[in-house]
């Protein structure tokens with residue numbers, strides 16, 4: 001099996017008790033069979049710890065899970081923020097979910113792709129302090145490939161190089177961020193059309209223009225011949241923020257922050273919003289890579305799953321629009337606080353990942369809304385085609 005990981009994640013080290021936002025907080029933590037079997041052996045000893053274990057596990061329809069504390073914390077999270085199960089039983093006796101976090105791995109026949117989740121503050125700290133592009137490391141082991149039954153092999157073989165090219169485009173800073181997003185949307189729409197027609201042989205020709213020196217792959221027209229429609233852009237961002245407001249938030253702070261962003265956006269003039277976007281764009285010039293990291297992260301994790309369900313464009317749209325939303329949220333925060341240090345970006349990305357990106361219920365609801373006609377490609381291109389044009393030399397955000 002060929003295993004592909006991002007080299008940066010070799011440096012990851014869990015912060016343990018020093019973690020600022022532990023992952024030991026869940027709506028639900030399901031125990032895998034192997035771990036539950038181990039716990040039953042502990043329970044069978046009948047000592048005080050075993051009795052606590054009984055009280056902390058519930059079983060429903062044959063599925064065992066921990067009863068989380070009211071605040072969502074794991075019942076075995078100690079006051080010093082260490083894991084009692086790991087200390088008492090050993091690191092190999094904790095639930096698979098906990099053992100694997102923050103890594104995720106996805107298998108496509110003979111390939112296994114491994115990445116790390118942005119909901120972990122240490123992963124984000126690593127990512128945001130390394131502006132250089134993500135690099136992929138490949139190795140081979142003798143694990144038997146998983147069955148190919150669940151994926152379309154012809155599509156996989158044609159789509160894999162497309163996805164690799166898409167990841168390069170996402171990291172190519174020669175195009176401004178908004179242009180990168182619109183190029184990717186337009187490219188994805190062509191890819192989707194070919195997938196729908198089962199014309200997999202056409203996929204290579206769609207990305208071929210990006211092999212030359214032109215970073216837009218000949219799509220510069222998306223920025224010039226379609227004038228960005230400021231009113232439409234505003235309408236779409238407002239709609240996106242409203243969709244965020246309707247999510248079920250785990251943390252009240254996040255709900256308040258999003259509601260506030262929505263209210264500010266709704267109540268201000270277009271001129272003010274456009275000026276903020278331009279000035280924030282200039283402020284973030286050296287840190288634009290942070291948004292590309294998010295874009296890459298989502299695309300690297302999700303895009304290839306189109307080989308199972310054929311939904312390439314909707315995955316691309318989610319990746320691009322969440323990147324744009326994070327830009328807008330960052331701009332609002334910069335405007336209201338008068339600063340936007342990397343730590344605030346880390347907070348923003350992490351909370352966004354936890355509340356939306358890794359919350360299946362919220363994600364499903366959000367994706368469904370994105371499928372609506374409001375987010376059809378022609379509208380997106382009209383709304384986002386032009387990146388903020390002018391740069392203001394010395395932006396001076398207003399402190400409220």
Ligand code: SF4
Pocket residue numbers: 013014015016019020021022023024101102119120121122123
């Ligand atoms: S969120 Fe990351 S750094 Fe924090 S405890 Fe979990 S794995 Fe460790």
